[in-house]
Amino acid sequence: MSDCHSCASCSVAVAPPPSINGTKPHVVAIIGPPNSGKSTLFNRLTGLRQKVANFPGVTVEQRLGRARMPHLDREVILIDLPGVYSLNPRSEDEQVTRDVLQGTMTGLPKPDAVLLILDCTNLGRHLVLAAPILSLKLPTLVILNMADDLKSRGGQVNTAELASELGAPVALVSATKGDGVEKVFQFMEGTAGGTTSLAPPRVELPVLQDIPRCRQWAHQVGSGAGYQAPAPPAWTRRLDAIFLHPVAGPIIFLVVVAGVFQTIFRGAKPLMDGLQAFIEHSSAWLGSVLPDGILRSFLVEGVGHGVGSVVVFLPQILLLFLFIGILEDSGYLARAALIADRTMAKFGLQGKSFIPLLSAYACAVPAIMATRTIESKRDRTATILIAPLMTCSARLPVYTLIIAAFIKERPLLGPLLGTQAGALLGLYALGFLAAIVTARLLKSSVLKSERTPFMLEMPPYRMPTLRSLSLRLVDRSKVFLRRAGTVILAVSLVLWIMLHLPYHDGKAPEIENSFAGMVGHTVEPVIKPLGFNWKIGIGLISSLAAREVIVGTLGTIYGVEDADANSSGLQQRLQSEITPGGAFALLIFFAFAMQCMSTMAVVRRETGGWKWPAVQFTYMTFLAYLCALITNQVVRSGIFT
């Protein structure tokens, strides 16, 4: 598969190319209701040979993977479809699933076979999906997952009977443990080799639009196969007694949220410091071995400062995803959404918006991707629009630098909280406040909607597996590093070139006379009322790519050799460059402004056009400008001195 699957502009090219030996690849779709263990099975079958992309034109994520067949010389491509309860096309997920299965999805061939995965601890309800799938008349394997749970909780089912009831082969599988997975491979080898034939179902399929009829059919099929539902999950009941306890529940919830925060900030720090030191050393080493010249200057100043300052955030982002992975795989996230629902409802949102907003404290990009679980399109858009107002980790370097330079450390709450930490906390609170007020505004105007009912299935608690957690981390690292290697690298390159041109007498110009300097001088009249000079102007423009870029840019501009390692020099330069009014205005500006191209790109992808990113950019920039202007004027007028 080509490498361009996650890039938005070429998302149409999702068709798997012919495999190496020339034969057409065998395409198998995996489908199942939410919480049936579909993704676990997909991971089990494909391992690391998978890719995440969007279906063309819609925001639904598709995952493609390759399964290696033990006894077959033909490539099998697996498509992981979204979790759905039916094929009635009401949500985007259901529409996509239906289009793929009927072969009408652009760029994807009609699947040659289907793996229908059902949770056999709740077979009665899950079998309902078998009716529309079997009516497609594609070779289908019905996979009864969670076989281990069924057995341990005293349920049973006769797979041979079920197979003849349905007219399709049935396999009892435990995707987490890997039991029975060989039967899935055997089925795929059979369909790929053309040796599987279709049998008509013994029980006639029901009218698909009639849900009660379908449920009745499922019940009839289940009892025909001697299905006995297992006892209720005892552990889930016990854990819910704690996690949903009227007093202990909210306390645990707050501890979990605080713990996530604390770990993202403190726990990631040694890792980030290590990575930072590594990047600095590599830069320094490059500087010492390369001959003085354009290449060295570009690699050290451009790549080292630009890309390096962003790659440093990788540990933080991975930790966040590890947490979200544990919370999601264990089933706690559904309870957290339940507990947060009432609070979120006050701002016009719902419990499902809580999860993305929590992740937005690390980075808005994964947060916006996490909004996919929100069914209501308007709620989802509102959540996407407010997510970048939450204080993401890229603001930290900017905040830290300015606070250290302009706020004197004094005890605020005794030894507990100093003025500097207090200022930082205040900026976090400000971002949160802006986010919820914006949500309220949006939900009572352009995104006004009937209160969408909150319907959330509570999955049983399960132990997260190391396998699925590490797959998530590898997946996210790839996405993150690809971005750093493209967008951020490009900006660093452009800035570096702009700072070194036009040449005069074979020498790079003074920064003031460079192209970047000219741009800075052009915007100076606009930003002067905020207390910013032309150098800050260059920083603001370069930080349109990513907020933290301003630190590196100012470092380069101020001629400090290494902005990150010697930030006290940068602090002193800042103190002489801008007034306290300008400094506070800069803090406020960064709290509100949409200085992040990756976020804009992901918002465009997730909302399917430029409209919302444009609205968001305009609103946030306007808000940032206005509040920074007020801040500068107020501080300058000397009310607080």
Place this chain on the structure above:
Amino acid sequence: MLQMSVNRESHGTRHSGSVPTTLAQLPKGEAGVLERLDLPEDIARRLMELGFLPGHVVVPARSAPGGEPRVYRVDGSEVALRRETASRIILKPPSKGVGKAREL
């Protein structure tokens, strides 16, 4: 940030003696049989897919602090709903066998 009041734990207590007619009035732990869903078509279908079908037994379980949303046990799974949704889910009168209905 969180509503801690627990006084509305069971909605049925206020009308003790009177019969619950909607799911929102059914006390925690007591079984009720669904009659119909008084909700817009798309929401009703979504609920039916989640197991809220006429004739099925529903049992209210735990809730978020403050009494809602509440988790309901239905058709082998647990689904959380807000009170505004539960109050539009109509139960069968007990003469049709609610009292003896067993949890699935």
